[in-house]
Amino acid sequence: MRARLRAIPLELRKVGAVLGIALVLGASFVAAYTIALGRPVPRHLPVGVVGDASPQLLADLQQRSHEFEPHDYPSRAAAVQAVDRQEITAVIDTSAAPPELLISSASDPSSARVLTQIDQAGAQPALTIVDLHPLPSADPAGLATFYLIIAATILGFVTMFQLRANVKTLTLGRWLGCLAVLAVVGGATLAAVAGPVLGALSTPFPVLWGLVSVQIGVAAMFNSAMLVMIHRWAIIPTWLVFILLGNTSSGGAVSATLLPQPFSFLNHALPSGAAVSAVHSATYFPDHQRPGPYVVLAVWLVASTAVLLVASRRLQRSPAQA
Numbered sequence: 001m002r003a004r005l006r007a008i009p010l011e012l013r014k015v016g017a018v019l020g021i022a023l024v025l026g027a028s029f030v031a032a033y034t035i036a037l038g039r040p041v042p043r044h045l046p047v048g049v050v051g052d053a054s055p056q057l058l059a060d061l062q063q064r065s066h067e068f069e070p071h072d073y074p075s076r077a078a079a080v081q082a083v084d085r086q087e088i089t090a091v092i093d094t095s096a097a098p099p100e101l102l103i104s105s106a107s108d109p110s111s112a113r114v115l116t117q118i119d120q121a122g123a124q125p126a127l128t129i130v131d132l133h134p135l136p137s138a139d140p141a142g143l144a145t146f147y148l149i150i151a152a153t154i155l156g157f158v159t160m161f162q163l164r165a166n167v168k169t170l171t172l173g174r175w176l177g178c179l180a181v182l183a184v185v186g187g188a189t190l191a192a193v194a195g196p197v198l199g200a201l202s203t204p205f206p207v208l209w210g211l212v213s214v215q216i217g218v219a220a221m222f223n224s225a226m227l228v229m230i231h232r233w234a235i236i237p238t239w240l241v242f243i244l245l246g247n248t249s250s251g252g253a254v255s256a257t258l259l260p261q262p263f264s265f266l267n268h269a270l271p272s273g274a275a276v277s278a279v280h281s282a283t284y285f286p287d288h289q290r291p292g293p294y295v296v297l298a299v300w301l302v303a304s305t306a307v308l309l310v311a312s313r314r315l316q317r318s319p320a321q322a
Contacts, residue, residue, distance in 0.1 A: 046069045
């Protein structure tokens with residue numbers, strides 16, 4: 001077998017390897033996005049219940065087991081506060097006349113859409129739907145954050161590939177300088193487009209700028225480390241972490257509570273999910289932000305930087321020279 005392979009010209013073997021990897025990455029992309037985003041259904045979706053009849057109404061809405069995770073609240077006000085703190089996604093309130101389904105599109109657009117569809121398709125009389133936090137008219141589908149983080153991710157690692165291809169004389173220090181400029185200027189540019197220019201996100205500009213810059217920095221730093229360690233094949237782990245798994249599990253298109261495993265878990269572990277969550281909270285719930293996403297982004301940035309520095313020192317090369 002090896003003899004037959006060696007008989008094939010080296011050029012053709014390289015072409016075959018590149019095309020084979022491209023086909024695998026493309027096919028896995030289609031499969032992952034179809035599995036993760038093509039069939040969103042509730043999985044332990046946290047829903048508040050108010051009133052004696054609410055648990056029965058919740059059970060009537062359920063089409064599969066473990067779709068909802070009920071949380072009892074003594075009053076409507078207490079349940080609404082839990083929505084504001086992003087502890088639950090919706091509330092069934094039978095203390096209102098008629099009974100109401102309180103959703104929060106800004107909290108979780110995809111879950112709000114699914115709950116609305118379930119309510120309207122049910123056999124029981126449909127609950128009156130009240131949107132506690134509607135999305136702005138500039139972003140009615142709630143996808144602006146998702147698109148922003150995708151752009152930041154692609155800008156980060158694609159630019160690193162372009163630097164390596166066109167400026168092979170960069171030392172590690174100069175490479176890191178270019179990376180820093182890209183993160184700061186790129187973050188400001190993308191944040192300005194999504195915020196002040198298009199008005200899709202009302203996030204305070206300094207906060208949005210900082211979060212987008214960090215996402216660009218994480219993608220660029222991770223890719224730089226891979227360039228030092230595995231050279232031209234750096235596209236494989238970068239694609240896996242940021243595109244194949246990162247975007248599908250980010251929660252920007254379909255929330256984590258509607259994703260199958262392992263995508264639901266990865267939402268909390270990968271930088272794209274952390275970035276989407278941080279931007280989302282800073283935009284719509286600035287008084288109830290959670291530290292988790294910021295910690296995840298910081299860990300990825302520090303870890304990627306450490307791996308790059310150690311690998312570059314031991315292998316005696318910069319990402320441009322790999």
